[in-house]
């Protein structure tokens with residue numbers, strides 16, 4: 001049997017007396033698309049950061065493909081994980097093409113096919129020689145995802161990666177991400193504040209509250225009323241909005 005692509009085993013992260021993450025066990029199978037939701041401060045970012053060792057757990061362990069991530073050097077773990085966050089942090093003095101290729105270049109891996117990566121993210125190839133400041137915010141996010149995929153990572157972690165985008169761009173990029181996930185056989189974990197996005201894109205929705213996982217359901221189960229109070233409070237938001245929109249005359 002294949003080990004999970006990524007697993008947290010009884011993981012706790014304390015900051016002083018605060019448990020940012022409290023005894024979380026979660027296994028993500030290869031090929032799944034997990035949305036991680038929960039109110040602000042519930043521990044989503046901390047959980048993701050422990051996967052690529054930006055944060056070390058206080059207790060418990062994180063397994064990447066069945067192997068403890070602390071066993072080897074952190075850069076080796078990071079090469080296997082594509083990580084995208086909100087303020088994407090493209091290098092401002094490097095071109096788009098150089099940004100996309102930076103990971104493999106630093107680690108001495110073969111240079112990726114930048115044009116193909118731009119195609120995958122539906123970016124025009126002529127953005128390759130441009131500087132990040134010459135792109136729109138949505139284009140920069142796409143470049144960030146291309147860069148995350150450049151080392152050939154099959155595991156993609158996105159932490160509010162679409163947070164700063166207008167709703168139209170956000171929706172388009174979400175759909176492109178889901179298509180890419182399917183085409184490339186990725187394992188994707190998307191932290192989002194938008195429950196509608198989570199329900200529409202993910203195969204599984206994990207809800208966190210005060211450092212704990214309080215629900216772990218399929219979108220269909222959540223929409224059918226499952227997952228408990230914290231989950232249903234989040235599902236109620238887009239549902240109520242849809243109902244109110246339908247009532248506008």
Ligand SMILES: Nc1ncnc2c1ncn2[C@@H]1O[C@H](COP(=O)(O)OP(=O)(O)OP(=O)(O)O)[C@@H](O)[C@H]1O
Pocket residue numbers: 015018019020021038039040041042043044045046047
């Ligand atoms: N470096 C840190 N030092 C101290 N406390 C921290 C640190 N990082 C996170 N925390 C605390 O841990 C808790 C969880 O934070 P985390 O960023 O993981 O939540 P989140 O669910 O990702 O929030 P958001 O949705 O607002 O990004 C919060 O109470 C936060 O204040």
